[in-house]
Amino acid sequence: MGKIILTGDRPTGRLHIGHYVGSLKGRVELQNSGEFEKVFIMIADAQALTDNADNPEKVRQNVLEVALDYLACGLDPKKSTIFVQSQIPQLCELTCYYMNLVTVSRLQRNPTVKSEIQQRNFEASIPVGFFAYPISQASDITAFKATTVPVGEDQEPMLEQTREIVRRFNMIYNTDTLVEPEILLPKNKACLRLPGTDGKAKMSKSLGNCIYLSDEPDVIKQKIMNMYTDPNHIKVSDPGQIEGNTVFTYLDAFCKDEDFTKYLPDYANLDELKAHYQRGGLGDVKVKKFLNAILQEELEPIRNRRKEYQKDIASVYKMLKDGCDVARETAAKTLHEVKDAMKINYFDDVELLNQQINKYKD
Ligand code: ATP
Numbered sequence: 538m539g540k541i542i543l544t545g546d547r548p549t550g551r552l553h554i555g556h557y558v559g560s561l562k563g564r565v566e567l568q569n570s571g572e573f574e575k576v577f578i579m580i581a582d583a584q585a586l587t588d589n590a591d592n593p594e595k596v597r598q599n600v601l602e603v604a605l606d607y608l609a610c611g612l613d614p615k616k617s618t619i620f621v622q623s624q625i626p627q628l629c630e631l632t633c634y635y636m637n638l639v640t641v642s643r644l645q646r647n648p649t650v651k652s653e654i655q656q657r658n659f660e661a662s663i664p665v666g667f668f669a670y671p672i673s674q675a676s677d678i679t680a681f682k683a684t685t686v687p688v689g690e691d692q693e694p695m696l697e698q699t700r701e702i703v704r705r706f707n708m709i710y711n712t713d714t715l716v717e718p719e720i721l722l723p724k725n726k727a728c729l730r731l732p733g734t735d736g737k738a739k740m741s742k743s744l745g746n747c748i749y750l751s752d753e754p755d756v757i758k759q760k761i762m763n764m765y766t767d768p769n770h771i772k773v774s775d776p777g778q779i780e781g782n783t784v785f786t787y788l789d790a791f792c793k794d795e796d797f798t799k800y801l802p803d804y805a806n807l808d809e810l811k812a813h814y815q816r817g818g819l820g821d822v823k824v825k826k827f828l829n830a831i832l833q834e835e836l837e838p839i840r841n842r843r844k845e846y847q848k849d850i851a852s853v854y855k856m857l858k859d860g861c862d863v864a865r866e867t868a869a870k871t872l873h874e875v876k877d878a879m880k881i882n883y884f885d886d887v888e889l890l891n892q893q894i895n896k897y898k899d
């Protein structure tokens with residue numbers, strides 16, 4: 538069997554450079570590599586509603602924003618099926634059956650869900666849907682028989698949970714219907730969990746610490762100039778710290794040696810720049826200007842492509858609708874197999890009918 542990709546994003550805002558380095562850029566490369574039989578990209582609106590139930594308009598608006606960001610980054614509907622989660626009802630049905638295979642205490646141990654609950658100040662009033670979203674994510678992944686899930690590091694516990702569900706399902710129902718997926722993390726460490734411009738937590742749509750792929754050049758520059766660096770690096774001559782210095786983390790994520798030839802020829806590579814900063818004598822503004830030049834170059838073509846797609850919104854919705862049709866068909870096939878394995882296929886099962894007839898004969 539060929540390899541299959543499933544991944545996606547919550548439509549809670551436009552996509553940012555954390556998504557780009559953590560998942561999106563790699564996805565486009567995988568899509569174009571020819572190594573995958575199928576690529577499914579899901580806009581996870583149902584998941585977004587688990588913590589935005591009172592704000593459906595936000596989710597509704599951002600389905601299009603995420604689709605535009607996808608196309609702008611080079612996801613190609615001819616090669617990838619791009620679809621919207623809520624339009625595939627089979628996913629809810631699968632979730633319902635998988636819920637019986639997971640304990641409440643297992644869900645409570647999920648470190649990502651734990652920290653997201655804290656972030657959202659849910660305290661005791663956690664929506665059940667939010668608490669259980671790792672199970673719904675297992676449905677998304679398994680419905681498409683995904684072998685490979687390219688995501689950021691925060692998704693690792695979800696993949697582990699999915700694998701547990703797959704193993705339990707296949708064991709209980711004595712089947713090989715479900716496929717155990719593998720996580721595919723970015724190779725560059727700085728991209729695993731890109732911090733926000735405030736340097737505090739991961740860059741996240743819900744935290745307002747993002748540089749968006751669609752930000753205009755002056756906005757990008759302003760965000761970079763206000764970025765968190767080393768609070769003890771006050772004078773240019775002071776030695777500076779690299780660890781926890783967000784500007785350097787972004788350079789780790791984005792900078793290539795060629796960027797020095799182009800924008801900062803006094804240094805050969807990032808190690809030399811870091812060494813100078815640590816010694817003292819290198820100001821934050823110079824480093825930030827360098828980062829700005831690199832990010833502007835990377836984001837300009839994405840922004841321009843987005844503007845092209847924005848001219849024909851009806852086609853973007855059509856593309857999504859067609860994607861949903863393909864995804865629904867695939868998910869329905871898996872659901873059928875799942876119900877067969879669970880033997881809740883009463884009306885397709887001739888053997889069952891004959892058995893019951895015999896049971897009540899005379
Ligand atoms: P929300 O705040 O609504 O949860 P988010 O910014 O965390 O939004 P998601 O839609 O939850 O974004 O995540 C989509 C994908 O992007 C996931 O694969 C996730 O791992 C990856 N991702 C999100 N933020 C980052 C980041 N800062 N660094 C690396 N990868 C990220």
Ligand code: MG
Nearest residue numbers: 547691741742
């Ligand atoms: Mg998230």
